[in-house]
Amino acid sequence: xxxxxxxxxxxxxxxxxxxxxxxxxxxxxxxxxxxxxxxxxxxxxxxxxxxxxxxxxxxxxxxxxxxxxxxxxxxxxxxxxxxxxxxxxxxxxxxxxxxxxxxxxxxxxxxxxxxxxxxxxxxxxxxxxxxxxxxxxxxxxxxxxxxxxxxxxxxxxxxxxxxxxxxxxxxxxxxxxxxxxxxxxxxxxxxxxxxxxxxxxxxxxxxxxxxxxxxxxxxxxxxxxxxxxxxxxxxxxxxxxxxxxxxxxxxxxxxxxxxxxxxxxxxxxxxxxxxxxxxxxxxxxxxxxxxxxxxxxxxxxxxxxxxxxxxxxxxxxxxxxxxxxxxxxxxxxxxxxxxxxxxxxxxxxxxxxxxxxxxxxxxxxxxxxxxxxxxxxxxxxxxxxxxxxxxxxxxxxxxxxxxxxxxxxxxxxxxxxxxxxxxxxxxxxxxxxxxxxxxxxxxxxxxxxxxxxxxxxxxxxxxxxxxxxxxxxxxxxxxxxxxxxx
Ligand code: SF4
Numbered sequence: 263x264x265x266x267x268x269x270x271x272x273x274x275x276x277x278x279x280x281x282x283x284x285x286x287x288x289x290x291x292x293x294x295x296x297x298x299x300x301x302x303x304x305x306x307x308x309x310x311x312x313x314x315x316x317x318x319x320x321x322x323x324x325x326x327x328x329x330x331x332x333x334x335x336x337x338x339x340x341x342x343x344x345x346x347x348x349x350x351x352x353x354x355x356x357x358x359x360x361x362x363x364x365x366x367x368x369x370x371x372x373x374x375x376x377x378x379x380x381x382x383x384x385x386x387x388x389x390x391x392x393x394x395x396x397x398x399x400x401x402x403x404x405x406x407x408x409x410x411x412x413x414x415x416x417x418x419x420x421x422x423x424x425x426x427x428x429x430x431x432x433x434x435x436x437x438x439x440x441x442x443x444x445x446x447x448x449x450x451x452x453x454x455x456x457x458x459x460x461x462x463x464x465x466x467x468x469x470x471x472x473x474x475x476x477x478x479x480x481x482x483x484x485x486x487x488x489x490x491x492x493x494x495x496x497x498x499x500x501x502x503x504x505x506x507x508x509x510x511x512x513x514x515x516x517x518x519x520x521x522x523x524x525x526x527x528x529x530x531x532x533x534x535x536x537x538x539x540x541x542x543x544x545x546x547x548x549x550x551x552x553x554x555x556x557x558x559x560x561x562x563x564x565x566x567x568x569x570x571x572x573x574x575x576x577x578x579x580x581x582x583x584x585x586x587x588x589x590x591x592x593x594x595x596x597x598x599x600x601x602x603x604x605x606x607x608x609x610x611x612x613x614x615x616x617x618x619x620x621x622x623x624x625x626x627x628x629x630x631x632x633x634x635x636x637x638x639x640x641x642x643x644x645x646x647x648x649x650x651x652x653x654x655x656x657x658x659x660x661x662x663x664x665x666x667x668x669x670x671x672x673x674x675x676x677x678x679x680x681x682x683x684x685x686x687x688x689x690x691x692x693x694x695x696x697x698x699x700x701x702x703x704x705x706x707x708x709x710x711x712x713x714x715x716x717x718x719x720x721x722x723x724x725x726x727x728x729x730x731x732x733x734x735x736x737x738x739x740x741x742x743x744x745x746x747x748x
Contacts, residue, residue: 266663267352267368268293270336270473271432273439273493274456274464280329282477286466287336288317289473292523293368294338297351301364303436304331308361312337312351333439335432337366340665350390356400361436363403363414367392368449368469370663372427372721380424395425399433413438415492422490423503426721428514428662430485432467439493441467445504446512446720447487448662448711450528453498454479465493470526481527487511512720514662515710518703519653520561520624521664529705534564539702540652540694541568541622548692549573550620550648554613556580558623558635565652566622573620580614580621580639581607603634615643621688625653627666629673629686636687649686651693654715661723662711 268290272282283300298320299312309329313320317338337352353364371377371391381397402417414435422431428448433440443451454474457463466479474481485491488504502509514521517528524534541564555575557566560583570577587606619639626632636647655674660666669675673682683691694702696715703710713719 266294266340266370266665267366268338268469268473269366269368269430269432269451269467270469271334271366271434271439271441271467271493272456272464272477273333274466275332275495277332277456277464278326279331279334280326282466283334283336284317284321284326285476286468286473287338289476289523290338290469291317293469293521294340297339297348298337299339299351299353299366300329300334300336301353301355301434302329302331302334303361303434305436306361308355308364308434308436310353310355310364312348312353314348314351333434333437335364335366335434335439337432350393352392354392354396356396356403358400358403359414359435363399363433363435365392365396365399365431365433367395368430368451368663369428369444370661371395371425371429372661372723373425377425391427395421395429395431414440415490418442418490419501419503428721430469437494439465439467440490441485441493442490442503443485443487445488445509446711447485448512448514450513450517450522450526451485453482453485453491455482456480465498467491467493470522472523472525475525484528510720511709512711513708514664515699515703515712516625516653516660516664516714519699524564529703529708531703531705536703537561537564537624537652538568538571539704540699541565541570541650542572543568543698543702544622544650544652544692544694545569545572547695547698548650548690550650550690551618552620552646552648553617554578554580555620555622556613558621558631559583559607562623562652565624565650566620569620569622569650575620578613580610580619580644581635582610583607603631604638607635607638609638609642611642614639616645618646618648619644620648620650622650622652624651625656626651626673626682627656628671629682633686640687646689647687649683649688649691651691652699654693654696654699654712656714658714658717658719660714661719662713662721664714666714 270286272279280302297314298317301310353366355364374391377394398421399417402420429444430449430451431442454466455462456479471481488509490503492499518536522533526533552575555570555577557563657674
């Protein structure tokens, strides 16, 4: 599973906004490692710098020192094969109006064919759904060029309510920063403040709260599903872009399981604590006699710590991770993926030998990683391997901004629990229940998107993406062929 994009924006006259944006998207690097970019406005001109690669590769001191202004947005992108090129790097820019506008997108739209027609784009012309939105906004924006209210806000209000699917956007024109979330709030977006509450020096938007922390901004609140926030010299204003019956909070539950940084707060809950509680509840739900609890690093670590604490089995390290291998490695086939796992993880033989191991991981999608891990642990002398997974079985593809395999490649969609146990060659296996997962998150009254676990898609999946039951027509390959994700 691959996350798909981090977004950031800052309005701070008198501050070095390019440096703040660099720090912000650096903190969001885990959400996308294929390309990085930022757009900076000085009120007259918007300058865009973007390229393939990690944030620290794309930007250096020399690049940043040439970017001056009071307002900026930034983006880190993950895409799948075939669409990873410079043209799709963001922010997307359109030279419309006084200085043009720029946007950064996290998510995936689900009804784009009609939007492509409305934007006057030819099929095949577009590289991504973010491009479609940029083109729609550009035509709306240029039509409003002579109106008194010529800023981007009018175009946003006209275009965004017609979009379907998952989107958290940051946008900017010469003078304003905008943030908007889809009416289900699939992807996170929060507002922060620079300076004191009674004397703000600037405002910040970010996918995750650590991007506020690193630049010294205070967390103010999460944007509500369907909300548009407009930030400018006059301050911060907000309006709901969608009808009440269209709005239903459905933050992606996998932000808690895997995607978000452990130090991120979502719905008032710190992700690390939620992951630790997942492990604790999993230990109560699926206990086993063992000598050591270990994690598949890194995202399995908090749940493994929780499992160890609740089971009174010592926690230990069984695998060493090579931290210098990026997530951009393209794995063309199964063998190459197995080799990639071997390159990334190596067992600690002395810790493992002769021990009954509880191995905790956050999810099983295809099974490549976990199969390699189990094989490694057995070869290193592990006496027993008991697998515990801190998410329920992942049995349905995601259409809301996460790159997942087609249903035929999802292990849990095609095997019973016992078949999975035998396939992975483990002594026992258990997944946390959905009820326990939600209890571990501990955000009472909050509902989540859990479509990849239940098949209950909050936003209908259009026919052009195929029938979710028909594994030949869906999944990231078909999705990407139709519209490369962002
Ligand atoms: S389908 Fe799964 S991964 Fe996609 S948004 Fe919903 S919970 Fe998240």
